[in-house]
Amino acid sequence: MSGGRLGKDLLGLEHLSADDIRLILDTAEPFKEISERAIKKVPVLRGKTIVNLFFEPSTRTRISFEFAEKRLSADTVNVASAGSSVVKGETLVDTARNLEAMRIDMVVMRHGASGAARFLGERIESSVINAGDGKHEHPTQGLLDLLTIRDHRPIAGTKVCIVGDVLHSRVARSNIWGLLKLGAEVAVCGPQTLLPLGIGELGVRVFRRVEEAIEWADVLNVLRLQLERMQAGYVPSTREYYRVFGVTLERLERAPRDLIIMHPGPMNRGVEIDSRVADGPHAVILDQVTNGVAVRMAVLYLLAGGRPELAESAKGAPER
Amino acid sequence: MRPILIRGGRVIDPANGVDAAADVLLLEGRVTAVGPGLAREDAEVLDAAGCVVAPGLVDLHVHLREPGREDVETIATGARAAAAGGFTSVCAMPNTDPVTDNQAAVGFIVSQARKAGGARVYPIGAVSLGQKGEQLAEFGELVGAGAVAVSDDGRPVATAHLMRTALEYALTFGIPVIDHCEDVSLSAGGAMHEGLVSTRLGLKGIPRAAEDVIVARDLALAALTGGHVHLAHVSTAGAVAMIREAKARGVRVTAEATPHHLALTDEACAAYDTNAKMNPPLRESGDVAALRAGLADGTIDCIATDHAPHHYDAKEQEFDHAPFGVAGLETALGIAITELVDGGVLGLPALLRCLTSRPAEVAHLPAGTLTPGAPADVVVFDPAAEWTVDPARFFSKSRNTPFARRRLKGVVRWTIVGGGIVHRQGDTPGP
Numbered sequence: 001m002s003g004g005r006l007g008k009d010l011l012g013l014e015h016l017s018a019d020d021i022r023l024i025l026d027t028a029e030p031f032k033e034i035s036e037r038a039i040k041k042v043p044v045l046r047g048k049t050i051v052n053l054f055f056e057p058s059t060r061t062r063i064s065f066e067f068a069e070k071r072l073s074a075d076t077v078n079v080a081s082a083g084s085s086v087v088k089g090e091t092l093v094d095t096a097r098n099l100e101a102m103r104i105d106m107v108v109m110r111h112g113a114s115g116a117a118r119f120l121g122e123r124i125e126s127s128v129i130n131a132g133d134g135k136h137e138h139p140t141q142g143l144l145d146l147l148t149i150r151d152h153r154p155i156a157g158t159k160v161c162i163v164g165d166v167l168h169s170r171v172a173r174s175n176i177w178g179l180l181k182l183g184a185e186v187a188v189c190g191p192q193t194l195l196p197l198g199i200g201e202l203g204v205r206v207f208r209r210v211e212e213a214i215e216w217a218d219v220l221n222v223l224r225l226q227l228e229r230m231q232a233g234y235v236p237s238t239r240e241y242y243r244v245f246g247v248t249l250e251r252l253e254r255a256p257r258d259l260i261i262m263h264p265g266p267m268n269r270g271v272e273i274d275s276r277v278a279d280g281p282h283a284v285i286l287d288q289v290t291n292g293v294a295v296r297m298a299v300l301y302l303l304a305g306g307r308p309e310l311a312e313s314a315k316g317a318p319e320r
Numbered sequence: 321m322r323p324i325l326i327r328g329g330r331v332i333d334p335a336n337g338v339d340a341a342a343d344v345l346l347l348e349g350r351v352t353a354v355g356p357g358l359a360r361e362d363a364e365v366l367d368a369a370g371c372v373v374a375p376g377l378v379d380l381h382v383h384l385r386e387p388g389r390e391d392v393e394t395i396a397t398g399a400r401a402a403a404a405g406g407f408t409s410v411c412a413m414p415n416t417d418p419v420t421d422n423q424a425a426v427g428f429i430v431s432q433a434r435k436a437g438g439a440r441v442y443p444i445g446a447v448s449l450g451q452k453g454e455q456l457a458e459f460g461e462l463v464g465a466g467a468v469a470v471s472d473d474g475r476p477v478a479t480a481h482l483m484r485t486a487l488e489y490a491l492t493f494g495i496p497v498i499d500h501c502e503d504v505s506l507s508a509g510g511a512m513h514e515g516l517v518s519t520r521l522g523l524k525g526i527p528r529a530a531e532d533v534i535v536a537r538d539l540a541l542a543a544l545t546g547g548h549v550h551l552a553h554v555s556t557a558g559a560v561a562m563i564r565e566a567k568a569r570g571v572r573v574t575a576e577a578t579p580h581h582l583a584l585t586d587e588a589c590a591a592y593d594t595n596a597k598m599n600p601p602l603r604e605s606g607d608v609a610a611l612r613a614g615l616a617d618g619t620i621d622c623i624a625t626d627h628a629p630h631h632y633d634a635k636e637q638e639f640d641h642a643p644f645g646v647a648g649l650e651t652a653l654g655i656a657i658t659e660l661v662d663g664g665v666l667g668l669p670a671l672l673r674c675l676t677s678r679p680a681e682v683a684h685l686p687a688g689t690l691t692p693g694a695p696a697d698v699v700v701f702d703p704a705a706e707w708t709v710d711p712a713r714f715f716s717k718s719r720n721t722p723f724a725r726r727r728l729k730g731v732v733r734w735t736i737v738g739g740g741i742v743h744r745q746g747d748t749p750g751p
Contacts, residue, residue, distance in 0.1 A: 014520065092638060113638035114522035115592035134640065136522030173522060196519040197527075 006302050009121040009128040012137030013177040021178055023308055025147050027298035028291070030312045034071055035293055045074035045304055049104045053095070054131070055081040055111045060265055060289065061131050061141070065108050068296035074105075092116065093123055100124045106303065109133075114170075127303045135168050140299060141264055142174025144292040146182065148284050149219055151291070152260055156183030161213040163247060164223030164272050165194040165234075171264045175221060176204055189213035190223075190245060193234040210245050214255045221262040222247050225272045238271045248274040258282055265289070321739050323347045325360050326700060329368025333375060334673035335680075335689035344373055346696035349739040354690050368700050371733055374672050375688050376408025376439070376697035378679040380498070380576055381473070381552055381624035382649065384410075384441065386432060387425075388417025393629040393717050395429060398649070399438030401627075401716035403743040405649040406732040407439045408697035409680070409687040410627075414446040415474035421446035421457045426465035438742050439735075440697070442468045442685060447486045447497060453478025456485055463493045468683045471498035473552055476534050483538060487547025496550040496574065496682060501534035501559070502526075502600065511640050513586040513601040521592065523639060526601050528556040535559040539566040542573055550682055551575040553626050555600035557610035564619040574682045576624040577611045579655040580646050580722060584608075588722050594635045594642035596722045598628070612665045615674060622679040623671075625652045629718030647711075647718045654728030657703055662729065668703060696739035705731035715749045 006020055013021065034040055050069050054062050062078070069076045079099075090098075096107065106127040109117055114134030121128035132138040149155055160179050166172040166188045179186045180203055187205035188195060189212075200206050207213040214220065225241055235241050242248075252259060261273075261283040269275045278285060301311060324346040331342040331354060343358035344351065384398035393401075395412070402410045412429055414420030420429065426443045433441035445462030449455045451472045459470060470490060477483040477499050486497045507530040512518050514525020535551060539562055542549040554560060554575050563575050580598065585605050588596035596602060614620040628645025635642050656675065661668055680688030687697055709726045711719035735743035 091633070091636075093636060111638070113640040115639045118592055119638055134522050135524075170522060173520075197514050197525065198516040198519050201516050202519070 009117070010139055010299055010303060011117050011121060011128070011130045013139050013142050013174045013181070014137065016181070018181040021143070021146065021181055024143055024295065024298050024302060025150060027302060027308045027311045028147055028294040031297040031301070032291070032294040034297070035290070040071050041073060042071065043073045044301055044306065045069070045072040048074045048106070048304055050074045050076045050106045050108060050300070051099050051104050052076060052078045053099070053107055053109045054079065055109070056132070058110050058131070060292070061110065064289070064292040065131060065296050068293050068300055071293070072297055072300060074300070092120065096120050096124050100126055106300070129299060129303065132170050134170065136170050137174045138170040139174050140292065140296050141171050142178040143299070144288055144295040145175055145221060145262060145264070146178050147291045147295055148262065148288045149260065151287065152284070153218070155179065157185070158219060159185045159187070159217045160219040160221060161187040161189055161207065161217040162221045162223060163189045163210060163213060163245065165225055165229060166190055166199065166223070167194045167196045168226070168229070169223050172223060176202060187213060187216060191235060194229070210247065211251060214251055214259065217259060218257070219260040219262060220247060221264070222273050223264065224266060225268055238268070242271055246272060246274060247277055249276040249280070252277060260284055262288060321348060323360050323363040324366060324736065324739060324741070325358060325363035326366045326368050326373050326698065329371045329373035329700060331373045331690065332669050332672050333690040334669055335375070335677035336691060338690070339669050344690060344698065346698065346736065346739045349696050351690050351692050351694045351696050353692060366700060366734055368733070370704070371700050371702045372668065373698060373700050375676040375690050376699045376735060376737065377406045377653065377675045378685060378688050379407050379410040379625050379627070379649070380550070380622060380679045380683055382410045382412055382627040383415065383629065383645070384412045385629060386416065387428065391717070392631045395432040395441055396436040396438070397715060397717045398627070399433060399436040399441055401649045401714060402439035403735045403737070404715045404732065404747070405651070406653045406699040406701055406735055407649060408699065408735060408737045409440045409442060409685055411442045411444050411468060411683060413471060413473045414444050415451060419446050419451050420444070421449050421451070423458070423461040423465035426462055426467050430466045439737060442466070442683065444469045444471050444498065446470065447472045447477050448482060451475060453482060456482070456489060459489055459493050459495070463495060467495070468685060469496045469498050469550070471500070471552070473498060473500045476500050476502045476504065480537055480541065484541045484545060487541055487545040487549060491547055494684065496548040498550045498552050499534070499538050500552050501531045501538065503530045503533045506530035506533070510601070511597060512589045513603050515586055515604055517586045517590055521589065528558055528603065528607070531556050531600055532558040532562070535562050539563070539571055539573060542566070543569070543571045546572065548572040548574070553578050553581065553600055553624070554611065554620060555581045555603050555607060557607045560610045560614040560619055564614065567619060574621045575619065576622045576679070577615060577620045578624060578626045579648060579652045582608065582611050582615065582623070583655050583659040584722060592639045593722065594637065594639055595646065595720050595724070597639060597642050597644055598646050599644035612660065615660070616666045616670070621674065621682060623652065623656060623674045624679065625649055629716055630720045632719060635720050645720065646722060647714065647716050647720050649716060650714050651709055651721060651723050651728065653701065653732065654707065654709070654730045655723065657730035658728045696736060698736040699732060700734040701730055701732045703730050705729070707731050713748065
């Protein structure tokens with residue numbers, strides 16, 4: 001597949017330019033409206049074949065991609081690792097080559113190993129869209145987070161703090177790259193056990209206490225604390241985590257300004273975030289989900305060679 | 321066996337402090353004479369003009385995979401690859417399947433090596449039965465069958481108590497205990513060095529401290545017991561500093577570094593190249609500088625390859641899933657000359673000391689010298705000739721190198737073992 005100016009694959013935000021990121025966000029704007037129509041379908045990717053290859057469980061991202069593909073009229077197939085040839089011992093390369101032999105145009109892949117999307121992209125002709133690779137990147141999540149912030153305020157100059165398990169988070173990495181490229185100030189906050197070594201060298205501030213982060217930030221992006229982290233000894237208990245790092249209403253009420261609250265989901269209510277915050281007036285968590293479909297439509301459209309200046313007209317009139 | 325006269329080369333024999341234009345005569349498997357203007361009518365004459373003539377290289381650390389993984393290397397292919405790299409003696413680590421933890425297993429390696437041709441292969445026995453870190457192996461029987469050292473390489477000697485016991489017990493047999501220094505509770509799940517690159521790539525890191533804490537442990541135990549510990553593949557600046565300090569105190573410690581740790585940093589992993597995945601991991605430029613300084617001042621005694629062949633399919637995987645290891649025998653000399661001699665770290669005589677007499681001394685091998693009467697193990701190489709690394713042309717069965725397509729200096733012209741030529745420049749692997 002040819003790819004447009006973004007190249008063949010979307011593997012992460014680290015290697016995209018600020019202009020490329022803006023292009024995707026700008027292209028997403030006209031696509032937002034399609035999902036608001038009664039008939040949510042345009043013929044932009046008619047005849048294109050897309051495989052959604054999910055080696056890890058995913059609900060939100062997989063469904064979001066699938067809606068984006070279907071609303072652009074692509075033909076899609078979903079492959080989950082359970083029940084596929086992967087459990088029979090087939091390698092990633094063989095799986096992909098077999099799919100490609102069926103003449104597909106794009107692969108959307110979620111995989112547990114960092115670098116897996118790049119590995120795949122280097123070995124097949126089809127476009128590869130990274131839907132999350134290990135602890136590396138989750139570029140469409142980063143993009144939808146950027147789009148959501150941009151809906152509320154200019155990204156440049158905005159202070160965004162990512163709170164929680166940055167060490168194991170692909171969402172954090174994509175957010176950091178995207179935000180820095182668009183001129184935001186970025187910080188991370190969490191127990192040192194969950195912050196990667198050298199994170200400060202990427203150009204982000206580090207807060208050890210969530211109260212300090214709340215005092216500084218305009219936006220909090222609160223990460224999910226996976227329960228495995230307790231078993232691995234990174235954090236003693238969810239109870240203590242909530243007490244020390246939980247984004248609670250009491251803490252937010254002491255903030256000098258209203259904060260925008262984001263969460264990539266799925267949430268652990270009462271662990272990293274207070275329900276009163278998650279459901280409160282400053283949470284944009286469901287807006288993130290809505291924007292996810294538009295951003296993914298934009299990415300699919302651009303990688304398929306769609307011309308950004310034609311995005312508005314490409315979506316055309318609703319299909320009858 | 322026909323005599324061999326190596327004529328007109330620069331003879332560098334670090335064991336004897338020799339660096340001079342001279343001829344070398346090999347007769348009946350022994351070095352017979354080293355000096356100017358030697359003649360012998362019935363000898364095969366090798367014209368070494370422009371070349372260095374040195375004792376055959378000695379590698380204390382290779383994995384030949386036989387028995388168990390003959391699909392990736394055998395003793396025969398490993399010994400042949402060694403010869404192609406200028407090595408005449410290599411020491412085979414015991415993490416085979418089954419583990420080399422008894423005299424029969426050692427005897428098997430000795431007998432396979434005898435049939436192999438190529439470099440001599442000296443077995444290293446396991447420290448613990450099955451390398452399980454529990455019960456000490458029978459060092460006496462291992463040594464009796466031909467083992468020259470003991471190690472649980474591939475993993476560390478599991479506990480401080482076991483290491484203490486091994487160092488003490490090895491004193492009876494006069495062998496070093498070689499340790500792979502890694503605190504597995506710190507390194508578990510790690511795929512590369514823990515630093516900025518691992519943070520960017522989202523790969524779990526292995527901190528320097530995983531090596532340093534075991535190095536500290538082993539140095540304390542060597543000091544306690546008077547035993548000889550040899551530290552394998554040192555990779556951190558901290559380890560170099562501790563070894564330097566321990567040597568100054570008279571602790572019986574020797575150490576090796578690999579060509580890849582002396583030449584590369586963790587940036588080699590930045591494109592998720594699984595050929596740059598190794599254990600210990602490639603570190604940062606400060607560590608490389610410390611290793612180089614350690615080599616130059618003698619803190620690091622030798623260069624060893626940690627030749628670790630792996631199947632193409634095993635490396636053709638996601639980075640997390642690929643195995644650790646680099647095939648190193650055929651690139652070691654070229655990397656060493658290009659990076660270390662041309663890089664101004666040390667001169668050719670000092671480099672060759674790290675590749676011949678020092679490793680031979682560590683494991684008490686009858687190798688690493690051109691003293692008349694010594695085994696006729698010799699390498700002749702052109703230090704200025706250049707070549708390009710092409711893994712497809714390796715004699716090793718495996719191709720896993722981070723140096724593919726690198727332009728290197730130093731071409732092996734002849735490798736001679738026991739007075740017989742086992743490799744000539746231009747030889748190609750069999751069908």
